[in-house]
Amino acid sequence: MPPSPKTPPQEILSICKKYFIIGCFFLPWLWVVNVVYMWPLIKREDIGTQIKKYLYLSIFGAILWLIILTTWLSIFVTNRIEWGQFADSISVAIPKGV
Amino acid sequence: MTSQESSVDPEQGVFVNSVCANCGGPAQYLCEACGQTGPRYCSETCQSDHWEKGHASVCASVPSGTESEEHDNERNSRALKRSSSKVYSRGNVAQLINLKQRRSTLTSNTSTTLINAPNSNDPSPAIDPVQADEFRFYMQQVYRIIKPVVLCIVLSVLWVKLSQAPSYFIGSSGPGTSGATGSSSDSSPISASIYTAAILIGQIIVATVVIVFLFKYGFTKILVGFFMFVVLFPLGFMSYILISNIISSLSIPLDYITLIFALWNFSAVGLVSVFWKGPLLLQQAYLTVMSSLMAFSLTGLSSWTTWILLGLLAIWDLIAVLCPFGPLRILVESSKENQREIPALLYSVNAVWLMAAPKLSNQIQPTISSTSLQTHTDSSPSSFISSVNSVSTKTSAATTPSGEDIPLSENLSHNIYNRNIEVGVHNNTEVNNSSNSLHTNGNISENNELSDDEEEDERNGLKLGLGDFVFYSVLVAQAATFDWITTIACIVAVLTVEYS
Numbered sequence: 040m041p042p043s044p045k046t047p048p049q050e051i052l053s054i055c056k057k058y059f060i061i062g063c064f065f066l067p068w069l070w071v072v073n074v075v076y077m078w079p080l081i082k083r084e085d086i087g088t089q090i091k092k093y094l095y096l097s098i099f100g101a102i103l104w105l106i107i108l109t110t111w112l113s114i115f116v117t118n119r120i121e122w123g124q125f126a127d128s129i130s131v132a133i134p135k136g137v
Numbered sequence: 138m139t140s141q142e143s144s145v146d147p148e149q150g151v152f153v154n155s156v157c158a159n160c161g162g163p164a165q166y167l168c169e170a171c172g173q174t175g176p177r178y179c180s181e182t183c184q185s186d187h188w189e190k191g192h193a194s195v196c197a198s199v200p201s202g203t204e205s206e207e208h209d210n211e212r213n214s215r216a217l218k219r220s221s222s223k224v225y226s227r228g229n230v231a232q233l234i235n236l237k238q239r240r241s242t243l244t245s246n247t248s249t250t251l252i253n254a255p256n257s258n259d260p261s262p263a264i265d266p267v268q269a270d271e272f273r274f275y276m277q278q279v280y281r282i283i284k285p286v287v288l289c290i291v292l293s294v295l296w297v298k299l300s301q302a303p304s305y306f307i308g309s310s311g312p313g314t315s316g317a318t319g320s321s322s323d324s325s326p327i328s329a330s331i332y333t334a335a336i337l338i339g340q341i342i343v344a345t346v347v348i349v350f351l352f353k354y355g356f357t358k359i360l361v362g363f364f365m366f367v368v369l370f371p372l373g374f375m376s377y378i379l380i381s382n383i384i385s386s387l388s389i390p391l392d393y394i395t396l397i398f399a400l401w402n403f404s405a406v407g408l409v410s411v412f413w414k415g416p417l418l419l420q421q422a423y424l425t426v427m428s429s430l431m432a433f434s435l436t437g438l439s440s441w442t443t444w445i446l447l448g449l450l451a452i453w454d455l456i457a458v459l460c461p462f463g464p465l466r467i468l469v470e471s472s473k474e475n476q477r478e479i480p481a482l483l484y485s486v487n488a489v490w491l492m493a494a495p496k497l498s499n500q501i502q503p504t505i506s507s508t509s510l511q512t513h514t515d516s517s518p519s520s521f522i523s524s525v526n527s528v529s530t531k532t533s534a535a536t537t538p539s540g541e542d543i544p545l546s547e548n549l550s551h552n553i554y555n556r557n558i559e560v561g562v563h564n565n566t567e568v569n570n571s572s573n574s575l576h577t578n579g580n581i582s583e584n585n586e587l588s589d590d591e592e593e594d595e596r597n598g599l600k601l602g603l604g605d606f607v608f609y610s611v612l613v614a615q616a617a618t619f620d621w622i623t624t625i626a627c628i629v630a631v632l633t634v635e636y637s
Contacts, residue, residue: 068405069402069406072406072419075416076415076419116390129392129393130390130391130393131380131384132381132391134388134390
């Protein structure tokens with residue numbers, strides 16, 4: 040669902056930029072939203088090529104975060120038992136019978 | 138020659154029709170329903186004649202071949218006018234032709250078209266195309282309104298059921314027990330429940346008064362901040378409660394780092410999409426989820442407390458809106474006299490992009506949350522609010538032609554009616570203030586200022602108060618803590634109320 044065609048291109052560009060900047064605060068989900076939202080606008084000429092830059096950066100960052108998250112989560116889940124005390128302290132809830 | 142002279146030209150593969158099907162003379166018109174493959178006519182008279190002579194049984198607009206009633210010229214010309222400005226039928230229209238079909242055939246015609254003019258008596262009633270169009274439109278709108286409410290209810294039930302799954306966890310679920318063991322305090326006397334509910338209502342009242350006060354004296358920034366806090370709270374804290382509940386009941390090993398990260402993401406994007414520009418779908422989704430979260434957290438109260446609370450809320454709504462000293466009435470009046478809009482958390486079905494309102498277009502939206510309005514049985518305050526809405530949306534000069542395609546949603550000049558409901562769990566000493574926005578049933582605010590041409594657009598700009606969502610979701614969620622039969626029965630009852 041791209042922005043309305045009536046929105047001035049400068050505004051669209053600024054929104055994209057702001058999404059990107061806010062997403063730098065550990066917010067990869069915002070980057071994903073940014074990309075999904077603005078992707079069809081790449082083809083519009085009046086916005087320019089800058090939007091491409093931001094969108095590519097966003098998606099690259101989002102993928103990076105995804106890799107980091109999955110890595111951490113898999114490590115945690117598999118090694119939770121071995122880590123013992125430390126793992127218990129950062130777990131939200133400890134499953135019974137482990 | 139009375140039969141239609143149409144032949145397929147083998148070389149071109151096209152019907153060659155240029156003679157009147159009735160009299161054989163040069164023909165300029167054709168039967169609209171049949172389109173290019175239908176008979177041609179030179180005049181209405183011939184069309185009527187041909188209709189009687191046998192076209193009635195083969196015409197594409199009559200599926201069963203039965204005759205249809207005569208209808209007013211006026212109705213038909215009006216109906217036609219709506220669909221296309223090219224055709225104005227002055228003759229009697231035999232059947233009721235589907236508007237869409239009419240449109241599609243019209244655009245492909247090279248010659249002007251005539252609607253079938255049946256003089257014959259057609260007994261089958263069929264619906265007037267204008268009415269059919271209206272029906273379709275209203276069904277669409279109803280669907281659009283019902284969908285998020287139903288979704289919210291379903292989500293609330295989902296949360297409740299998930300958190301009630303048998304739990305094998307060991308400890309560490311301080312805030313989580315409230316949801317999972319909601320039924321444990323059923324045995325408490327009613328007086329205690331009344332007491333709890335009264336406390337909650339008291340907090341709501343206090344919050345309402347504060348909000349109205351802030352709005353009236355123009356502390357907009359504080360209001361904005363307050364609103365943000367109010368939205369952040371359910372998104373953040375209640376999600377945390379919910380997720381820790383689910384984790385406990387489903388025995389998912391998860392660490393705090395990931396959880397906090399996920400919550401942070403979820404809440405921040407929710408804030409952005411609700412309070413600033415963002416995709417409409419996302420905003421709708423967040424509002425729905427937020428309402429369901431609030432409803433879920435209220436299941437932490439005992440059953441009696443919840444029912445009493447709901448009743449008291451309804452009564453409070455009545456008082457607040459109708460009585461002269463009610464805060465909501467003051468809110469509405471002060472908004473009118475100051476010509477300021479009441480910002481609010483509204484669920485927009487279609488976003489309205491306000492272009493020509495310079496002072497509004499760059500503002501950050503959500504602002505005030507006034508407390509909710511009356512109950513669904515009382516409709517006069519709703520019109521009150523609608524009129525306020527129309528005042529506040531007066532400055533919007535343009536709506537986009539196709540409401541559905543506008544994703545950018547700014548919560549400009551929406552009326553939010555938020556309530557503050559305290560989540561007072563017996564074991565919890567913390568006071569959580571979350572606001573629900575309550576609105577009456579189907580409180581639709583339409584922009585009455587637009588002209589007829591934009592009627593379609595304005596109708597698309599429906600806004601729902603979140604109160605409906607929360608109210609019903611609370612009901613259903615509370616019912617869901619018992620068993621499935623109660624849940625389903627409650628859902629059916631709520632939906633019936635909604636549809637009627």
